[in-house]
Amino acid sequence: MQVHWVRLFAAGVAATFVVTGAMAQDLPSLDKKDRYKVGFPQMESNNPWRIAETESFKKTAETCNWDLITTDAAGSAAKQVADVDSMIAQGIDILFLPPREEKPLIPAVMRARSAGIPTFLVDRSVDPNVAKAGEHYVAFLGSDFVDQGRRVAEWTLENFEGDNGIIVELEGTTGSSPANDRKKGFDDAMAQHDNMKIVASQSGDFARDQGRQVMETLLQAHPDVNIVYAHNDEMAIGAIQALELAGRKPGEDVLVVSIDGTRDALQAIIDGKMGVTVESSPFFGPLACEVMGRYANGEKIEPWVKVEDRIFTADNAADHVDEAY
Ligand code: GYE
Numbered sequence: 001m002q003v004h005w006v007r008l009f010a011a012g013v014a015a016t017f018v019v020t021g022a023m024a025q026d027l028p029s030l031d032k033k034d035r036y037k038v039g040f041p042q043m044e045s046n047n048p049w050r051i052a053e054t055e056s057f058k059k060t061a062e063t064c065n066w067d068l069i070t071t072d073a074a075g076s077a078a079k080q081v082a083d084v085d086s087m088i089a090q091g092i093d094i095l096f097l098p099p100r101e102e103k104p105l106i107p108a109v110m111r112a113r114s115a116g117i118p119t120f121l122v123d124r125s126v127d128p129n130v131a132k133a134g135e136h137y138v139a140f141l142g143s144d145f146v147d148q149g150r151r152v153a154e155w156t157l158e159n160f161e162g163d164n165g166i167i168v169e170l171e172g173t174t175g176s177s178p179a180n181d182r183k184k185g186f187d188d189a190m191a192q193h194d195n196m197k198i199v200a201s202q203s204g205d206f207a208r209d210q211g212r213q214v215m216e217t218l219l220q221a222h223p224d225v226n227i228v229y230a231h232n233d234e235m236a237i238g239a240i241q242a243l244e245l246a247g248r249k250p251g252e253d254v255l256v257v258s259i260d261g262t263r264d265a266l267q268a269i270i271d272g273k274m275g276v277t278v279e280s281s282p283f284f285g286p287l288a289c290e291v292m293g294r295y296a297n298g299e300k301i302e303p304w305v306k307v308e309d310r311i312f313t314a315d316n317a318a319d320h321v322d323e324a325y
Pocket residue numbers: 047049050123124178206231232233234259260280
C-alpha cells in the first residue's frame with residue numbers, strides 16, 4: 001500500500017497526516033477547474049475549536065481557488081441537513097461536511113452523492129454500518145478518537161497519584177462520532193484496572209457552560225471524585241470552574257484530563273489545573289485542499305485520511321500556548 005506523510009502548518013500549529021492509497025469507485029468524480037464552488041456547512045460556532053476550523057477553511061479558500069459557501073447550523077443536525085440541501089441546490093462542486101451526529105446527516109450525504117457531488121467528511125464521521133467511505137462518500141479526514149481516549153487513559157494511569165480513581169466522565173454531543181469513540185477508548189482502558197471506577201458519565205454537549213453545569217450536578221452526587229475526564233477542552237474548562245466554585249483544587253485534589261489542545265487548556269496545564277490534553281487539530285483547510293487536488297487528478301483516496309495527534313502536558317504546554325487557538 002502506498003503511504004506518504006504530509007506535514008501541515010496552519011495558524012502556527014503543525015499537524016501530521018498519513019495519506020494512503022485505496023479505491024474510490026462508483027463515486028462522483030471531480031473535474032479539473034480553475035475555481036471550485038466548495039460547501040462547508042459548519043455545525044455550530046459556540047467554541048474556539050469550531051471557530052478555528054471555519055477560519056481554516058476561509059483562509060484556505062484564498063490559496064486553493066475556492067468560492068467557499070459556509071453556513072452555521074447553530075447546534076442543530078436538522079438545520080445542518082437543510083444547509084447541505086441548500087448547497088446542493090446552489091450547485092457546489094464538492095462538499096466538506098463535519099456531521100454533527102452519526103446518523104441524522106446520512107440522508108444528506110446520500111443526496112449529495114445522487115447529485116454528483118463528491119463528499120468528504122471532515123473532523124467527525126457517520127455511522128459506518130449505514131454509510132461507507134469509498135462508496136457513499138469519498139473519505140473521512142480526521143483523528144482516531146478511540147486512540148485519543150485510550151491515550152488520555154494511559155496518561156492518567158501513569159500520572160494519577162492516589163490509590164483509587166473515582167472518575168467523572170463528561171461526554172461530548174450524544175450520537176457524535178468523537179463522543180462515542182472517545183468514550184470507548186477511555187472506558188475500555190480503564191476497565192482493565194480494578195482501582196479505577198467511572199462513577200458517572202454524562203453529556204455536556206462539547207460546550208463549556210454545559211460542562212460546568214453537569215459537573216456542578218455530578219459533584220453533589222459524587223463529592224469524592226478525584227479524576228475528571230472530559231471529551232473536549234471546553235467541557236474540561238467548565239468542569240474546572242465548577243470544581244473551584246465547590247472549593248475543590250483542580251490539579252491538586254482532582255486530576256482533570258481532556259482532548260483538543262485549545263489555548264485555554266494549555267494555559268490551564270501551565271497553571272497546574274489540568275494534567276493532559278491529547279491534540280485534536282481543527283486546521284482542516286490545508287488538508288482538504290491537498291486531498292481535493294489529488295482527487296481531481298484522478299488519484300485514489302484512502303477511505304480514512306488519518307490525522308496524527310500530539311500530546312500536551314506540563315512538559316511542553318508552554319512551548320505551544322502562543323500558537324494555540
Ligand atoms: O474535539 C470538539 C468539537 O469533532 C473533533 O468537536 C471534533 C470535536 C472537538 O466541538 O471540541
